[in-house]
Amino acid sequence: MKYSLTFWALIICMSACKQGEKNVEAGHPKQVGDLFFNPKTDKAGYQPCHADLVYQYYNFSNGLQFKGEKPAIDRYFKENFKATEAEHEDGYITIRFIVNCEGKACWFRVEEMDLDYQPKHFSKAISNQLLELTKELEGWEIAEYEEEKYDYYQYLSFGILNGQLTEILP
């Protein structure tokens, strides 16, 4: 046979893995924005505590919850982000992730858009830097309700103008 059984087994396996990455039927996920473990990008050690029940950061009515509040996040990125003067590097980089029941952030996903809200690729010097800084950021509060701890989705969105960081949202 031109292609060995091993080859075809690999092809079938890769297709199955890609489906596993989506983990849902075609169409809407169980919840808008649901994330699924990606073995290529997600650190095996950090997981949601209950992957089938991840809330949203706003479900607890306290807004963004971080030790030192929003100023601490602003200070962290101001001190650590190295801007690059770059024309046409304008738009937003949004990083979505899960804060698990131990306050650890995991499963990071990046969405980049220009000022017209169209998909865009920023230079890696900007996008990778923001992603790594977000991954290293520590201080997320644990979401608690009636003495139980929950996982929640959170995002940080970075406004960029000429390669400079102008906004950190929410």
Place this chain on the structure above:
Amino acid sequence: MKYYLSLLFSGFSLLLSAQPNCNVYKEDPGCYEACLEAEKAIRHPQGSKESQEHFDNSIELCPSFDYSYQQKAVPYLKRGQFIEWKRLIDKAVELNPTGHLGNRAWCRYQFLRDYNGAIEDIEKLETMASYDIGTGTNGDYHLIITKALCYKALGQKEKAIQIMIDHLEKDDYEAMSYDYLHLGVLYLEMNEPTKAISAFLKQIEINDYLADTYYYLGQAHSILGEESQSQEYFQKALSFYASGRHMMDPYTHHSDRVFKNDIEVKIGKAAIDGIQKK
């Protein structure tokens, strides 16, 4: 326990979805059915597969049913998926500009600090509407005040002050929860502490629930060299903050919002200055 938590949060989301009035579509069977599908959609938790699928059905039944585009967009906005949010809200605006420009404007301002985009939407709405264009989506600000806040953020402070004053002086307008606080901050930024104090005191008359107001009063008095009064206000700000009385939004942050560390720095700085003077 988790089941009841889910019910609690889904109920909260449902309350925030304004119900469409399907009776207005009875002459158009397709759009009437679309409206009924939208009603089914909002009975499910916002952002759920079931909810989004009902909105999809609604749009298929009546592609001009703008309500479903706008409602389908909301969870994407709240969860940071702005490309998809914009795609859907743009469709709603295209189908019903006067119905959705205000919403898009406020969301651009509040969630993305897209000041130019928000101004563009509000000013377009002003040209199209002969009536009061109303408030932003969460009811915190009139859209004219939102426009002023955008100009403020873009550095056009004099313009922002004029817009705010003109609107606040209208006979048929009653100041909302934070209007005078923002006006006061604008005066502070223009180095007019006396006018700022007047605005903050007016803010307290309307809404005495904000640590933020007392913080800025402290700032104003400090500029005037009235350190003792300044410190009293900072201490009051800290006390209010400790009891949860401050600007708060469950999704984002208000502009000019003050945080605990901001107040503590002012109090700490004064203590250090006091020690150094001794």
